[in-house]
Amino acid sequence: MSLVEYLSDQEREQVDALFTSDTKLRDAFARYQRTHKTLDSVANVSLGALKDATIARFESLCDEMLSPRIADGVTLDEVLQLLRDRDLEKHIRMSPKQRTLQLVCINHELRGDEFLYRRFRTLNF
Numbered sequence: 799m800s801l802v803e804y805l806s807d808q809e810r811e812q813v814d815a816l817f818t819s820d821t822k823l824r825d826a827f828a829r830y831q832r833t834h835k836t837l838d839s840v841a842n843v844s845l846g847a848l849k850d851a852t853i854a855r856f857e858s859l860c861d862e863m864l865s866p867r868i869a870d871g872v873t874l875d876e877v878l879q880l881l882r883d884r885d886l887e888k889h890i891r892m893s894p895k896q897r898t899l900q901l902v903c904i905n906h907e908l909r910g911d912e913f914l915y916r917r918f919r920t921l922n923f
Contacts, residue, residue, distance in 0.1 A: 803911070839903040839913050841874055842921075843881070846892035856897045857920045859884065864918050871914035877901060895923055 805813065817824040848856070863880040864872065872880075877899070881887045901915035908914060 836905055839906055841901045843890060843899040844895045845886060845889040845897050846895045847889055848896050853896055860899055860918065860920050868916060868918060871909060871916050873909060873912040873914060875912065898923060
């Protein structure tokens with residue numbers, strides 16, 4: 799797991815000054831950025847101790863909760879609230895794990911200081 803945070807204004811100025819003074823380093827970093835694709839951030843929300851009816855409907859429940867919102871992006875807090883609204887939050891991290899909602903944040907996109915998830919899928923474990 800890695801955490802991402804913005805550089806402070808002072809840190810950004812230091813990086814800019816370094817790149818201005820060291821063109822070899824700046825060019826090497828530019829080459830690196832062109833050739834290395836970032837890994838998307840993934841959050842897995844695992845649920846357990848679910849009733850058979852909930853297990854059978856889990857994928858459609860997630861579609862119902864997230865499909866209208868996912869294109870605009872959702873934060874993990876928003877997803878947890880959606881699960882809470884459907885009385886599913888109490889099943890998070892319960893054993894045995896039966897279903898997982900996997901959220902994908904593309905390119906570590908942030909809204910404020912929270913990851914913004916724009917894709918999801920369900921897993922049968």
